[in-house]
Amino acid sequence: MGKAQLSLSFLCQRSQSTNGACMIDFAPVGTPQQAHIRLNIIPRDQHCISRRNISDNALKVMSRLRNSGYQAYLVGGAVRDLLLGEYPKDFDIATDATPEAVTELFRNSRIIGRRFRIVHVRFGREIIEVTTFRGHHENGSSGSHQPETGGNHSRQSASGLLLRDNVYGTLEEDAVRRDLTVNALYYDAGKFEVFDHVHGLEDLRNRSVCIIGDPDQRFTEDPVRMLRVVRFAAKLDFSIDPQTAAAIPRCAHLLAEIPAARLFDEFLKLFLAGYAAATLENLLAFDLLRYLFPDASNGIKKDEKALALVQAAMSNTDQRIAQDKPVTPAFILAALLWPVVDAHFSRLQERGEPPIPAMHAAGQMAIQDTIHHMSIPRRFSQPMREIWEFQLRLQRRTGRKAAELVEHRRFRAAYDFLLLREQAGEDTGGLGQWWTDLQALPPEQRLDTVAASRDKRKRSGRTKTRRPNPAV
Ligand code: ATP
Numbered sequence: 001m002g003k004a005q006l007s008l009s010f011l012c013q014r015s016q017s018t019n020g021a022c023m024i025d026f027a028p029v030g031t032p033q034q035a036h037i038r039l040n041i042i043p044r045d046q047h048c049i050s051r052r053n054i055s056d057n058a059l060k061v062m063s064r065l066r067n068s069g070y071q072a073y074l075v076g077g078a079v080r081d082l083l084l085g086e087y088p089k090d091f092d093i094a095t096d097a098t099p100e101a102v103t104e105l106f107r108n109s110r111i112i113g114r115r116f117r118i119v120h121v122r123f124g125r126e127i128i129e130v131t132t133f134r135g136h137h138e139n140g141s142s143g144s145h146q147p148e149t150g151g152n153h154s155r156q157s158a159s160g161l162l163l164r165d166n167v168y169g170t171l172e173e174d175a176v177r178r179d180l181t182v183n184a185l186y187y188d189a190g191k192f193e194v195f196d197h198v199h200g201l202e203d204l205r206n207r208s209v210c211i212i213g214d215p216d217q218r219f220t221e222d223p224v225r226m227l228r229v230v231r232f233a234a235k236l237d238f239s240i241d242p243q244t245a246a247a248i249p250r251c252a253h254l255l256a257e258i259p260a261a262r263l264f265d266e267f268l269k270l271f272l273a274g275y276a277a278a279t280l281e282n283l284l285a286f287d288l289l290r291y292l293f294p295d296a297s298n299g300i301k302k303d304e305k306a307l308a309l310v311q312a313a314m315s316n317t318d319q320r321i322a323q324d325k326p327v328t329p330a331f332i333l334a335a336l337l338w339p340v341v342d343a344h345f346s347r348l349q350e351r352g353e354p355p356i357p358a359m360h361a362a363g364q365m366a367i368q369d370t371i372h373h374m375s376i377p378r379r380f381s382q383p384m385r386e387i388w389e390f391q392l393r394l395q396r397r398t399g400r401k402a403a404e405l406v407e408h409r410r411f412r413a414a415y416d417f418l419l420l421r422e423q424a425g426e427d428t429g430g431l432g433q434w435w436t437d438l439q440a441l442p443p444e445q446r447l448d449t450v451a452a453s454r455d456k457r458k459r460s461g462r463t464k465t466r467r468p469n470p471a472v
């Protein structure tokens with residue numbers, strides 16, 4: 001999409017399509033070189049969206065906005081997922097009311113964000129996200145490369161990255177500023193109609209993830225859109241439109257400009273939404289993992305067993321989510337960074353460092369290296385380190401301490417991690433099974449088992465603890 005296309009008004013012309021859906025052509029005035037935007041309005045009898053599948057709170061928000069004279073549509077993932085016959089994970093609303101006007105209408109709401117201001121309307125545990133229609137930036141977004149333009153509402157870095165995106169506009173402008181065609185469908189819950197400006201329905205039908213407009217320009221404005229492309233392709237099991245895919249290698253380096261905290265938010269969406277294994281595959285195919293975890297990405301590329309461990313962690317996480325079991329980012333992060341920890345650990349041991357301090361330092365180094373690119377809150381980095389350090393403690397099958405380890409609050413995660421290492425092909429000498437058996441015993445019998453294990457090892461002359469081998 002060219003710069004001018006984003007900054008011009010539209011002419012509108014109504015026509016009737018053969019299937020009864022209403023088509024409205026928006027011809028950008030005086031810009032023949034620009035792509036055509038055609039609004040397709042799909043009436044209630046030609047789509048499968050039913051208000052019964054929409055959150056009552058979202059319906060309430062839209063109806064109050066409409067009754068107050070504003071436009072309000074369900075938009076984004078909710079419309080996409082409803083059209084695919086899925087129940088959406090959340091409900092986003094787009095409106096022409098400014099964030100301030102929205103907060104005046106809802107006492108239970110507050111404005112969040114600076115780069116991109118939105119309103120959260122809270123109903124108990126449910127949050128309805130209300131976004132004001134985004135408009136075109138005065139300087140366009142196609143690389144006029146005016147640094148820091150637009151005062152408080154819009155800011156762009158010298159490289160074209162949008163630092164602030166708070167220019168408000170019309171529904172049509174909002175549609176073309178969204179990321180993917182399948183994410184730019186709107187549902188009018190008053191008239192029961194679906195609005196499609198950018199061939200989103202066609203792409204849904206073709207199962208294709210396609211960026212709206214010129215891919216290089218849209219990725220330059222916001223490189224996180226590349227991560228969103230691979231994430232939605234994995235989540236929806238869609239292919240990626242060839243032009244969208246072709247721009248990723250050209251723009252991938254721009255991900256280095258993204259603040260570490262935003263990358264962490266994106267990391268959570270990539271790997272904790274139930275389709276981490278497929279997302280990992282896409283990230284590796286486009287070589288994007290290195291912008292989140294440079295060292296780990298290198299390790300995974302070089303070592304098949306390291307890759308197997310990470311894949312196993314992702315699949316286990318997906319399974320747990322499917323079974324409604326709790327998951328923690330600490331576990332996935334521990335698996336992703338294990339090859340890096342392993343490399344540091346081996347190096348430190350070669351220099352004569354004893355295992356426990358070597359593992360402690362290796363964990364610290366792996367985390368320090370990562371947080372330059374992607375932040376890891378302490379509430380996750382601490383348990384990660386404990387999981388790694390616990391791997392050494394799990395090597396000990398003797399003594400009261402070993403029997404007591406089962407009661408430790410970090411035991412479960414560390415034991416699961418050990419099983420994962422074995423699942424990925426590491427030979428731990430049957431350690432996983434030993435701990436599985438021990439846990440199955442009543443606590444009072446565990447000490448006897450540990451003692452028996454010690455005697456057996458003594459008899460076989462293996463009294464020394466095996467040197468841990470975190471290499472997988
Ligand atoms: P899900 O919530 O199922 O992960 P979603 O499509 O609703 O998917 P959100 O992250 O909730 O994704 O974003 C809501 C909508 O906001 C998107 O559908 C898209 O239209 C728009 N959007 C989000 N991030 C961007 C972005 N970086 N650039 C342009 N539009 C975006």
Ligand code: MG
Nearest residue numbers: 076077090092
């Ligand atoms: Mg959403």
